[in-house]
Amino acid sequence: MTVYGYGSGAGTPHDPHVDVGAYVLGVLDDADMARFEEHLAICHQCGQQLDELSGLVPVLAELAPAGAGAPLPPSGDAVLGKLLGKVSDERKTRARRRMFALAASVALIIGGPTVAVLASGGSDTPATQAYAQEFKSADKGTGVKATVGLNEKKWGSQIGLNLSGVQGPLTCRLVAIGKDGSQQTVSTWSVPTAGYGTTAQPQPLTLDGSAGMQPDDIARFDVITAQGQRLVSVDV
Numbered sequence: 001m002t003v004y005g006y007g008s009g010a011g012t013p014h015d016p017h018v019d020v021g022a023y024v025l026g027v028l029d030d031a032d033m034a035r036f037e038e039h040l041a042i043c044h045q046c047g048q049q050l051d052e053l054s055g056l057v058p059v060l061a062e063l064a065p066a067g068a069g070a071p072l073p074p075s076g077d078a079v080l081g082k083l084l085g086k087v088s089d090e091r092k093t094r095a096r097r098r099m100f101a102l103a104a105s106v107a108l109i110i111g112g113p114t115v116a117v118l119a120s121g122g123s124d125t126p127a128t129q130a131y132a133q134e135f136k137s138a139d140k141g142t143g144v145k146a147t148v149g150l151n152e153k154k155w156g157s158q159i160g161l162n163l164s165g166v167q168g169p170l171t172c173r174l175v176a177i178g179k180d181g182s183q184q185t186v187s188t189w190s191v192p193t194a195g196y197g198t199t200a201q202p203q204p205l206t207l208d209g210s211a212g213m214q215p216d217d218i219a220r221f222d223v224i225t226a227q228g229q230r231l232v233s234v235d236v
Contacts, residue, residue, distance in 0.1 A: 020049040131160050133215065137234040142166075144232040145197070148221050156212040159186050163223065163232075164197020164204035171226040176211040179219045184211045186221070 019036050022028050028036060040046050131149025138145040142165075149160035161174055168191035176184045187209035196205035211218070215236070223231045 020046050131158075133236075135221075135234050135236055137232055138165075139230075139232040142229075142231045144223065146221075146223060146232045146234050148234045148236070150215045150218075150236070152215050153210075156210060157215050157218065159209045159211060159221075160207070161187070161209070161221075161223075162204050162206050165195075166191055166205070166223075166231060167195040167198060168192045172231065173224055173226075174209060175222045175224055176213055176218050177220045177222060178213055178217050180217070182213075184213060186211050 019028060019032070023033065023036050023040075131151050133150040134147060135150070136145075136147045144163065144165045146164075147162040149162075151158035157176070159174070159176070166172070170191040171188070172191060173188040174186040176186050178184075187207055189205065189207065191205070192201070194200035196203065218236045220236055221234045223233075225231065
């Protein structure tokens, strides 16, 4: 037992303020605990430190190995410093994890709306981009309606499609037909059974694509199934 007011060495004064952590961890023996509580009653500094360290108790319990129920041995300030250091490291690790999780959540929130528009549409615009030119058409035979948007680029054309009234299951492609009769596939996709822009699935299909033709070189766009059926044709 440590005589309160003295260290392990004879005549060495013992600073009671260093026992706050040991008191929180419960490693003081009964006599030293009673003496420290008498000191605590009149020491504002220790009372404040006690309030700050009390929050570490649940953390230390969580860090303890599974099944550990025996009290910690009263092995002095070195053990206390090691335990508190471990708690500090654990807190830093958790802070980093929270930061990464927050960054991922922000990225998801920022990217989420764009992904949703690409996947399911639901917009009145031809696609997810703003287009300088828009062309619309509807096929009375198939009931399919299409709006095509065009932006001129140095490398060709940026193209958007808004498609509705198409039933599935189907595999389709959007084809740009040049004024010279040449053809380029802009995009391909599959249509689920519920379709797009239907009673079962009110949202239209909205997608973006590109072609190596300039807008002035394009005569029309065709939406064609894998079986070769033309669902709708949009003149430019």
